[in-house]
Amino acid sequence: MRVLLASPRGFCAGVNMAIDALELAIQSLPGPIYVYHEIVHNKYVVDRFRSQGVVFVDSLADVPEGATLLFSAHGVSPEVRQLARDRKLRAIDATCPLVTKVHLEAIKYANLGYTIFLIGHEGHDEVIGTMGEAPEAIVLVETPEEVDRLTVVDESKVAYLTQTTLSVDDANRIIKRIRQRYPDVASPPKDDICYATQNRQEAVSVLADKADLTLVLGSQNSSNSQRLAELSREKGVNAHLIDGVEDIDPDWFENVDSVLVTAGASAPEVVVEAVLDFLQDRFDATVEARTLRTEDVSFPLPRELRVLSTR
Missing domain, CATH: 3.40.1010.20 (4-hydroxy-3-methylbut-2-enyl diphosphate reductase, catalytic domain)
Known part of the structure; x- marks a missing residue:
C-alpha cells in the first residue's frame, strides 16, 4: 500500500496558541482550570486535558465565583464576557485572532x-x-x-x-x-476563511484523486475536518473522518492500493502517527510526504498569560 501524507495538515496557529495557553494555565495557576466549551473541537485533545483536571463547561453557572476560566479558540459573545466579569472570574481569552x-x-x-x-x-x-x-x-x-x-x-x-x-x-x-x-454588498478586504482551512482543503483537492481512499483525522464536531472529508467525496474518493486508529475498520481497505492521510486543524500529530503506524504494520505501507505549502504563522499567548510565560 502507498500512503500519501498531506501537508499542511493538523494544528493551525490558533489551535496551537489555545492549547499552549491552557497548558500554561494548568502549570502556573491554581486549579481547577475551567474552559468554556471545548478548547478545540477534538476528542483526543479534550480528553487529555480532562485527565489533567481541566473542567469543560457549557454554562458559566457551573464555574465557581473567582475561578479561572479560559475562553476557547472559537470565541464568545459579549454577553458571556460580561457574565464572567459579573461572577468575578479570572478570564483568559484564547480566541483565535x-x-x-x-x-x-x-x-x-x-x-x-x-x-x-x-x-x-x-x-x-x-x-x-x-x-x-x-x-x-x-x-x-x-x-x-x-x-x-x-x-x-x-x-x-x-x-x-x-x-x-x-x-x-x-x-x-x-x-x-x-x-x-446585492451587487453593492460590502465585504472585508481579506477573506474570513482562515489560511489553515484553505491550505488543508487545497491539499485534499489536489491529492485526493491520486488515492483510492482518504482518511481524515479529526472529530465529528470539527467543522473544518468535516469539510476535508466532504471535499474528498466530491472528488469521487471515499473518505472517513476518524478520531484515531481505534475507529479504523480494516474492511475499508479492500481493493485499496493508495490512501491519502490528512488531519483537520484541531487534530494533533500524535493521532496521525498512530494511523501511519497501523497502515505500515497491517499493510506494509510506504509513506510519501506531499507538501503543497509551508506554514510559518504563529500567534502570541493571551495577554493574561504572557507575563507567566516569561517567569
Whole structure:
C-alpha cells in the first residue's frame, strides 16, 4: 500500500496558541482550570486535558465565583464576557485572532447600520459568538437558496462575513449568489476563511484523486475536518473522518492500493502517527510526504498569560 501524507495538515496557529495557553494555565495557576466549551473541537485533545483536571463547561453557572476560566479558540459573545466579569472570574481569552477579526468586522458593519449576512453553520460555537456581537444586525445564511429568501430594510447597506472554518467552495457559492442579488454588498478586504482551512482543503483537492481512499483525522464536531472529508467525496474518493486508529475498520481497505492521510486543524500529530503506524504494520505501507505549502504563522499567548510565560 502507498500512503500519501498531506501537508499542511493538523494544528493551525490558533489551535496551537489555545492549547499552549491552557497548558500554561494548568502549570502556573491554581486549579481547577475551567474552559468554556471545548478548547478545540477534538476528542483526543479534550480528553487529555480532562485527565489533567481541566473542567469543560457549557454554562458559566457551573464555574465557581473567582475561578479561572479560559475562553476557547472559537470565541464568545459579549454577553458571556460580561457574565464572567459579573461572577468575578479570572478570564483568559484564547480566541483565535482570525475569529476576533470577524467579530471586529461584525461590530464595524453593525455600527454603520448594515445588515450583515453571516455565512456559517447554525449552532457552531464560532457562529454563536460572532452573532452575539450584533444579534439585531446579523442574519445567518447556510445555503445559496437561503439568499433568495432574504429581506432587508436597505439593500444598499448590506455586508457579508464568513465563519473561518467553512468549505471555500461552499462559501464561494453563497457569496456568488449574494453578489448577484446585492451587487453593492460590502465585504472585508481579506477573506474570513482562515489560511489553515484553505491550505488543508487545497491539499485534499489536489491529492485526493491520486488515492483510492482518504482518511481524515479529526472529530465529528470539527467543522473544518468535516469539510476535508466532504471535499474528498466530491472528488469521487471515499473518505472517513476518524478520531484515531481505534475507529479504523480494516474492511475499508479492500481493493485499496493508495490512501491519502490528512488531519483537520484541531487534530494533533500524535493521532496521525498512530494511523501511519497501523497502515505500515497491517499493510506494509510506504509513506510519501506531499507538501503543497509551508506554514510559518504563529500567534502570541493571551495577554493574561504572557507575563507567566516569561517567569
